Amino acid sequence: MSRVYDTIIIGSGPAGLTAGIYGKRAQLDVLIIEKSPMSGGQIINTYEVDNYPGMPGVTGFDLASQFREHCDKLGVPFVEGEVIRADLDIPIKKVWLDDESCYEAKSIIIAGGAINRKLRIPGEIELSGKGVSYCATCDGAFFRNQEVVVVGGGDVAVEDAIFLARGCKKVYLVHRRDSLRAAKTLVAQLNALENVEIIWDSIVEKIEGKDFVESAVLKNLKTMEARQLNVQAVFVAVGTIPNTEIYGESLQLNDSGYIIAGEDCATNLDGVFAAGDIRTKHLKQIITAAADGANSITTVEHYLNKI
Numbered sequence: 001m002s003r004v005y006d007t008i009i010i011g012s013g014p015a016g017l018t019a020g021i022y023g024k025r026a027q028l029d030v031l032i033i034e035k036s037p038m039s040g041g042q043i044i045n046t047y048e049v050d051n052y053p054g055m056p057g058v059t060g061f062d063l064a065s066q067f068r069e070h071c072d073k074l075g076v077p078f079v080e081g082e083v084i085r086a087d088l089d090i091p092i093k094k095v096w097l098d099d100e101s102c103y104e105a106k107s108i109i110i111a112g113g114a115i116n117r118k119l120r121i122p123g124e125i126e127l128s129g130k131g132v133s134y135c136a137t138c139d140g141a142f143f144r145n146q147e148v149v150v151v152g153g154g155d156v157a158v159e160d161a162i163f164l165a166r167g168c169k170k171v172y173l174v175h176r177r178d179s180l181r182a183a184k185t186l187v188a189q190l191n192a193l194e195n196v197e198i199i200w201d202s203i204v205e206k207i208e209g210k211d212f213v214e215s216a217v218l219k220n221l222k223t224m225e226a227r228q229l230n231v232q233a234v235f236v237a238v239g240t241i242p243n244t245e246i247y248g249e250s251l252q253l254n255d256s257g258y259i260i261a262g263e264d265c266a267t268n269l270d271g272v273f274a275a276g277d278i279r280t281k282h283l284k285q286i287i288t289a290a291a292d293g294a295n296s297i298t299t300v301e302h303y304l305n306k307i
């Protein structure tokens with residue numbers, strides 16, 4: 001008979017690693033499955049994390065390594081492989097990896113995270129972490145009194161522009177259409193700010209700079225005119241893509257593909273939990289992902305006690 005774990009955690013970013021720590025300390029039979037050779041998720045490539053309490057200026061790599069070492073010290077088992085299929089709406093859940101192996105568990109914590117939608121323009125990848133950012137909350141403080149661009153027209157882009165305007169000298173909000181999709185209250189707040197300029201009907205075509213961002217080259221989609229902005233950062237806020245495509249139709253997702261779950265991380269399926277950036281939530285950060293990792297284990301314990 002194959003081994004049936006108490007819980008299998010899919011993904012070893014901050015949410016999955018914290019779930020591993022809490023799960024092991026709660027004496028659950030846990031297993032973490034991670035597709036990358038390194039744990040840490042999105043933070044591995046983050047040069048500086050300046051908002052994780054008690055660790056100012058830690059590199060993403062070091063923080064991820066410390067989370068993973070904590071798991072290793074407690075003896076949390078890991079398997080490297082990509083979950084490509086999951087049967088979740090049955091009492092003993094099954095997950096299959098890309099090497100065709102299958103693992104079983106009484107519960108599953110999905111902590112597969114999300115990826116930021118990219119602009120796919122020259123300079124974006126080369127200058128990522130050197131002025132190109134996908135997270136104003138994380139990196140905005142590095143550009144105090146400087147000039148920055150925000151790309152996008154939804155709630156996140158407008159919230160980012162408002163947030164950045166508090167510390168930056170000037171914020172250009174570049175949007176491809178002639179009106180914003182963001183909530184009216186946010187747009188009203190934005191319009192009241194003197195150091196924000198909205199550039200309509202325009203896209204960023206190129207980001208330039210030798211070692212760090214020095215300028216953004218825009219194109220007006222109506223007039224085809226080019227404009228160069230001398231800025232020190234480009235914040236891309238054109239959406240995120242959650243890693244939920246493999247979970248089938250039984251698991252409830254919102255319109256953007258995020259797993260619908262609250263702070264207890266419970267989904268619509270018995271014994272299936274969602275932690276971190278992959279679930280519906282307001283603020284997607286390391287600390288909130290880690291909090292989900294902890295909360296999800298508490299909910300798993302309640303679930304296991306009643307089945």
Ligand SMILES: Cc1cc2nc3c(=O)[nH]c(=O)nc-3n(C[C@H](O)[C@H](O)[C@H](O)COP(=O)(O)OP(=O)(O)OC[C@H]3O[C@@H](n4cnc5c(N)ncnc54)[C@H](O)[C@@H]3O)c2cc1C
Nearest residue numbers: 011013014015035041042083112113138276277284285286
């Ligand atoms: C450039 C950048 C900078 C950031 N800076 C900060 C910052 O300074 N401070 C801050 O608080 N937050 C920051 N964030 C946000 C933070 O990184 C995320 O909120 C956090 O990593 C989310 O953790 P998570 O565990 O939910 O998901 P992730 O970090 O996305 O981890 C998910 C993990 O699951 C794995 N996985 C996915 N699907 C599968 C599968 N099918 N099978 C197996 N494994 C799978 C992935 O490989 C990954 O390791 C930043 C994000 C980015 C992109």
